[in-house]
Amino acid sequence: MNQSNRLNRPVWCDAFLDEGGNLIFPIKVSVNTMKGWILERTGISAWLFIECQRFAGSLNEALALLMGTPTGGITAMVLQHGFERWDTWTDSERKEWFLFILSATEVEERRLFMSLLSGRSSATLISKYGLGKISSLRDIKETTSITVNAILLYVRPIDRMNTQYELTFGLYKEEGYTSCLRAILGEDGMGGWLQGLDDEPVLLDWITDNLGERIGPIRSVTVSEVFELQCDGIELSKRHKAGFKAESVRVLKWLRNAENAIAPLTAGNQSMVTSLEWVRDFLPKPQDSGQTG
Amino acid sequence: MTFTPLGFYCAQADLYIDPLRKVSKALVTHAHSDHARPGMQHYLCHTQSVNILKLRLGQRISVQSMAYGESVWMNGVEITLFPAGHVPGSAQVRLIYKGEVWVISGDYKTVGDGLTPAFEAVRCHHFVTESTFGLPIFQWRDQQTVFDDINAWWRENASAGKPSVLLGYSLGKAQRILKYLDRSVGAVVCHGAIAASNIALQESGFDFGEWKDASGGLASLQDRGIRTEESLIVCPPNALRSSWISPLGRYSLANCSGWMAVSKSGDWGGVDRGFVLSDHADWPQLLEAVLATGAEHVHVTHGFSEVLSRYLRETHQLNADVVEKGMLEMQGE
Numbered sequence: 001m002n003q004s005n006r007l008n009r010p011v012w013c014d015a016f017l018d019e020g021g022n023l024i025f026p027i028k029v030s031v032n033t034m035k036g037w038i039l040e041r042t043g044i045s046a047w048l049f050i051e052c053q054r055f056a057g058s059l060n061e062a063l064a065l066l067m068g069t070p071t072g073g074i075t076a077m078v079l080q081h082g083f084e085r086w087d088t089w090t091d092s093e094r095k096e097w098f099l100f101i102l103s104a105t106e107v108e109e110r111r112l113f114m115s116l117l118s119g120r121s122s123a124t125l126i127s128k129y130g131l132g133k134i135s136s137l138r139d140i141k142e143t144t145s146i147t148v149n150a151i152l153l154y155v156r157p158i159d160r161m162n163t164q165y166e167l168t169f170g171l172y173k174e175e176g177y178t179s180c181l182r183a184i185l186g187e188d189g190m191g192g193w194l195q196g197l198d199d200e201p202v203l204l205d206w207i208t209d210n211l212g213e214r215i216g217p218i219r220s221v222t223v224s225e226v227f228e229l230q231c232d233g234i235e236l237s238k239r240h241k242a243g244f245k246a247e248s249v250r251v252l253k254w255l256r257n258a259e260n261a262i263a264p265l266t267a268g269n270q271s272m273v274t275s276l277e278w279v280r281d282f283l284p285k286p287q288d289s290g291q292t293g
Numbered sequence: 294m295t296f297t298p299l300g301f302y303c304a305q306a307d308l309y310i311d312p313l314r315k316v317s318k319a320l321v322t323h324a325h326s327d328h329a330r331p332g333m334q335h336y337l338c339h340t341q342s343v344n345i346l347k348l349r350l351g352q353r354i355s356v357q358s359m360a361y362g363e364s365v366w367m368n369g370v371e372i373t374l375f376p377a378g379h380v381p382g383s384a385q386v387r388l389i390y391k392g393e394v395w396v397i398s399g400d401y402k403t404v405g406d407g408l409t410p411a412f413e414a415v416r417c418h419h420f421v422t423e424s425t426f427g428l429p430i431f432q433w434r435d436q437q438t439v440f441d442d443i444n445a446w447w448r449e450n451a452s453a454g455k456p457s458v459l460l461g462y463s464l465g466k467a468q469r470i471l472k473y474l475d476r477s478v479g480a481v482v483c484h485g486a487i488a489a490s491n492i493a494l495q496e497s498g499f500d501f502g503e504w505k506d507a508s509g510g511l512a513s514l515q516d517r518g519i520r521t522e523e524s525l526i527v528c529p530p531n532a533l534r535s536s537w538i539s540p541l542g543r544y545s546l547a548n549c550s551g552w553m554a555v556s557k558s559g560d561w562g563g564v565d566r567g568f569v570l571s572d573h574a575d576w577p578q579l580l581e582a583v584l585a586t587g588a589e590h591v592h593v594t595h596g597f598s599e600v601l602s603r604y605l606r607e608t609h610q611l612n613a614d615v616v617e618k619g620m621l622e623m624q625g626e
Contacts (some may be wrong), residue, residue, distance in 0.1 A: 047605060051600050056555055057556075061555065066429055068432045
């Protein structure tokens with residue numbers, strides 16, 4: 001299954017990605033310009049638009065809804081065609097092309113399209129549609145990845161039906177565990193499993209059966225299960241309480257037979273859970289890469 | 294015709310339309326609870342509303358019914374009902390007295406849904422219109438597209454072995470949904486409140502396909518040979534707050550409502566999917582209906598009344614004003 005299917009990303013989004021799958025912005029159109037074009041086309045007056053925006057809750061939402069019923073049929077090639085000719089077009093031609101695309105797409109796609117045209121690359125877009133990677137992490141990923149054994153401490157239900165959870169794992173530190181790493185686990189909405197584990201459904205049931213105290217949106221779970229995790233882009237952090245941060249945390253294996261890991265913490269299971277100190281020692285220090293204060 | 298704390302009132306006929314409080318004679322445009330309230334001495338409604346009205350307000354109410362196009366006279370006022378297209382049995386009310394014509398729309402939609410008799414524009418001098426979705430951001434897709442989406446969602450859930458739960462009001466929305474479901478996917482199951490409405494409407498001549506009654510609880514479905522994991526269960530929103538839903542375990546939840554058009558509504562009730570399907574007129578339909586009446590005076594109520602009335606004044610030069618039932622209610626207290 002490719003990423004665009006898993007994330008329900010519209011096919012035309014490919015026009016906004018380079019060969020490496022990273023987000024690019026071939027052209028930029030200001031939000032005010034787009035708003036002007038749409039209001040001119042729909043004949044909506046300023047006061048009426050304000051009422052619409054007030055109810056819809058956002059500018060993009062109101063503009064997307066005003067364009068009415070979608071006609072369908074937009075491909076990445078159609079967008080590419082526009083990108084290539086954009087600089088040679090008059091304002092009128094640009095407007096017609098923009099309104100043509102907008103009329104064809106679904107309301108949700110319109111919001112995305114306008115966000116991309118306006119040059120937005122927020123984390124929401126990246127995580128929801130898998131449109132690229134946060135630029136600051138691209139270089140780090142290649143240089144620093146790590147595999148650790150971590151213990152499951154907390155879960156946060158992501159959807160109402162408890163089919164997905166954000167899991168918080170801890171590493172061993174000074175006779176306790178410090179929460180360090182987070183990964184999402186559960187159904188991917190397309191009949192598969194986010195982490196791709198054979199026992200992911202069993203793990204989901206285990207979580208449901210072992211939910212503990214509620215701490216805001218987070219639930220504690222029975223502290224007993226150890227997992228083998230891999231993560232990319234780890235680096236030292238002065239702000240994170242664990243002292244490092246990581247991206248793309250993946251669950252490689254559920255170490256269900258790790259009997260030594262069962263709480264309360266004993267000298268035996270310390271060895272099952274990677275210590276925080278070990279990870280911090282593993283990380284390159286600023287002087288290693290030639291950085292100075 | 295006057296707008297009073299008790300609701301729309303025709304003094305000449307001594308008749309209230311969808312009154313808010315107890316009165317002697319109430320003409321009810323349709324059987325939704327915000328229009329058909331208990332406690333009136335006498336009810337007048339469309340023929341196809343009688344069963345559902347008795348179901349909701351009690352078998353012993355005094356009710357007289359009329360067909361569409363049929364007229365009754367009350368103290369010189371000619372009263373006629375016309376289809377409103379909102380839900381089964383819904384009607385617009387036309388009142389004629391000494392040549393002046395008023396039409397009270399009640400709730401309506403102008404696009405036919407294949408279940409309820411289609412809306413009919415009625416020429417008049419004064420038109421009282423609702424404005425529930427009176428903003429231009431509300432523009433509905435054709436219902437076949439929406440039902441294709443609903444059936445696809447159901448099919449996907451069924452193939453993953455997950456029950457589908459669809460929220461819809463027990464009168465009107467639920468039956469409209471039932472009519473267009475693809476029964477080849479699995480069984481269609483109805484909550485008790487919907488089942489009761491179904492029976493009342495079937496007795497009034499409506500047909501919306503086969504369905505299973507879950508009044509006895511969802512746990513009993515398996516005993517009756519119904520595979521819940523392939524079923525689509527239609528229930529009103531309040532069913533989610535009861536233990537009725539518990540036997541299902543994990544399920545996919547969707548809501549069918551015009552409010553689902555706005556993404557922030559997707560979070561209302563925490564549903565997994567929102568299907569934009571409404572029994573009210575959207576913005577283009579409201580404008581179409583108002584203009585088709587030829588009315589010089591338009592009185593707007595229920596919803597975005599300020600917005601719609603201002604738009605009609607500025608863009609179509611109509612004498613449009615706001616009638617807020619809430620305001621009327623407050624004045625009476």
